[in-house]
Amino acid sequence: MQIGELARKTGVSARALRHYEDRGLLIPERTSGGYRDYSEEDVTRVAQIKAMIAAGLSTATIRRYLDCARSGDHGTTLEMCPDLRTELDLIAESLTAKQAHLRDTQQRLEAITLFP
Incomplete structure (x- = not known):
């Protein structure tokens, strides 16, 4: 999916998604034409990023611990890495x-x- 669709699905602006990419939090595939190509897994990843930002974590901290994030029935949680x-x-x-x-x-x- 392209950036606009991911933005709609996650409630995050395309600008914020590009910021997440600049910070190394989101790494989309690229089409042969150079367009960003996001997967359904990226929808989950953006939800995790949003939850961590809402909890007061900086993007630098999120980058270090994003692999500790888990999504489930009760939202996003962090394993104690x-x-x-x-x-x-x-x-x-x-x-x-x-x-x-x-x-x-x-x-x-x-x-x-x-x-x-």
Whole structure:
């Protein structure tokens, strides 16, 4: 299938698909005319990429661990490949720190906007 059809099937723009290709996440076959030729397996791969991006992983991280992704009845999951747990823990710690910072900022904002 060509890029437009894959975009329709996955809900991802053709531009995003080309970005995934540039990042080494998606490697389509090429027709003799040079057009990208995607398979049904690429539909699953894009779903995995989308799930990992939605979970806060960068494309560089996804590239390292995309082979750990599994798709099933309950969506995309990750097998704990070597070093993946450490990387996910670091991301979780970063998110926790950002949440604390946002809470502090919100409290300071509320403190300066209270009227006597």
